Amino acid sequence: MRFGVGGKLSPRYVGPYEILEKIRKVAYRLALPPSLSGVHNAFHVSMLGKYTSDPNHVIELEPLNLREDLSFEEQPVRLVDRKDQVLRRRTIPYVKVQWQNHSEREATWELEEKMRSKYPFLFETSGFDPREVNEEQDA
Known part of the structure; x- marks a missing residue:
């Protein structure tokens, strides 16, 4: 329920998310989206699932033109x-x-x-x- 999904038919894993750093042997810090700001970003390896490659997951990023207040205008x-x-x-x-x-x-x-x-x-x-x-x- 913490991740915004729940119920009998909900997915077991949420993601995929990028691993930012290895904290310890069995703990990793993930890059979570703002919608999951209420969830701590450090996870034990037992809570993580193996990533299976999918061509639809490739995201091409374009640089954003940020203002001084770190906001940008959608065009x-x-x-x-x-x-x-x-x-x-x-x-x-x-x-x-x-x-x-x-x-x-x-x-x-x-x-x-x-x-x-x-x-x-x-x-x-x-x-x-x-x-x-x-x-x-x-x-």
């Missing part, structure tokens, strides 16, 4: 999809945006109006008109 890369949220009296258009340093699987739904005002280049240069995607799906 949108492209529009993936479009949908309309239909309410009783109005329709709200959304676009699915893929962000820099994130995969398409991690794309988020954003208000189209907000994205058009803040990032107009996404709608001009991409050649992707989100309205066309919806019209093709309706046909």
Whole structure:
């Protein structure tokens, strides 16, 4: 439960995570993500599982442009999809945006109006008109 997963069908191991250092003969310090900040990062070898190689685990890292306060601004890369949220009296258009340093699987739904005002280049240069995607799906 400490790792945010629980129940009968939950995975036995969480990870993989990078080993930062060998503390003692049987203890290792791991690089844990911020979501596991409540968990101590030192583990006994009996709690660790063997890593089996998987080509999907390869992550290509690009350097981040950090500000002085160690924050950075996310930049949108492209529009993936479009949908309309239909309410009783109005329709709200959304676009699915893929962000820099994130995969398409991690794309988020954003208000189209907000994205058009803040990032107009996404709608001009991409050649992707989100309205066309919806019209093709309706046909």
